[in-house]
Amino acid sequence: MKIFIGAALAALLWVAPLRAEVSEIRFAQQFSMGYLQFNVMSHQKLLEKHAAALGVPDLKVSFRVFNGPDNMNDALLAKAVDVVSGGVPGLVTLWAKTAGTAQEVRGISAMGRSPILLNTRDPKVKSIKDLGPGNKIALPAVKVAIQAIILEMAAAREWGDKNYDKLDELTMSLSPPDTTTGLLTGGASFDSGFTIPPYQNQQLKNPAVHTILDSTELLGDATTTVCWTSKAFHDENPKVYQALVLALKEASEIVMKNPRLAVTYYLEDVKSKMTIDEVTEIISDPRFSYEVTPRKTKFYADFMHRVGKIKRTPASWKDMYFAEIHDLNGG
Secondary structure: OHHHHHHHHHHHHOOOOOOOOOOEEEEEEEOOOOOHHHHHHHHHOHHHHHHHHOOOOOOEEEEEEEOOHHHHHHHHHOOOOOEEEEEHHHHHHHHHHHOOOOOOEEEEEEEEEOOOEEEEOOOOOOOHHHOOOOOOEEEOOOOOOHHHHHHHHHHHHHHOHHHOOOOHHHEEEOOHHHHHHHHHHOOOOOOEEEOOOOHHHHHOOOOOOEEEEEHHHHHOOOOOEEEEEEHHHHHHOHHHHHHHHHHHHHHHHHHHHOHHHHHHHHHHHHOOOOOHHHHHHHHOOOOOEOOOOOOOHHHHHHHHHHOOOOOOOOOOHHHHEOHHHOOOOOO
């Protein structure tokens, strides 16, 4: 009897050990100035600082660079990376695909807003209406990159939703650095490029190159870059995730208050030959902003659902993001 009581008491007192949170967080990012928060976080070890304060010491942080959202999303679903960053359509696509499943993905926060320019060397092309079979547009990923979606939005505005993909056949996948080299030197298999800052700005230094589409004409003050992760990572690592949100907020404040410092970190990381003054001048454009509050991200989802690129659309922007930022005045 005593043995039974002792065993029962031991069972009542036994508590399963808490599952340890990850010791490393792996980020995926693309070629862009749209993720300056990551550069600040890396150099100032903001994530490690906040994680340690929350009881997760010695957190390792690593970054990998990808071209286009498809490879990053594949890596996230395969658990090869933990946090993915990219254009808003990358999040929209994966959220719509995984919502309610074991692989569910949602947004962490916005990262920034910037103009995205479609540039060309063809002197006859003054707008997208002039593009034809003789033209070829290089962009990061055909049909899925934010540039591809913006091009489809522009086509839908010009020729109606039924013709949203009218210009898709002119596109090809190529990294922003390679696209820029091709546009600057000429003689490439393409004559137009839809890239990102600062590459688009470098292209325009060649007088043979001019802009035929500016994303802000379509999107206004809409967010262009965001970051996202899996629900599993969010749920299994509450302290690390909280530290991540705090680090993103702090990094965003640093970028906006001291853009020159953020640019210094960026140039060091990408090994660019551009000067601090050149890049600081680019992001001083009021069309640039670095903040965690999503702006008009549901706008992308509504368009993509309307033309059949995704099978569901969120009732609210909050459906696509984890609750930690639901107190923000997003969209």
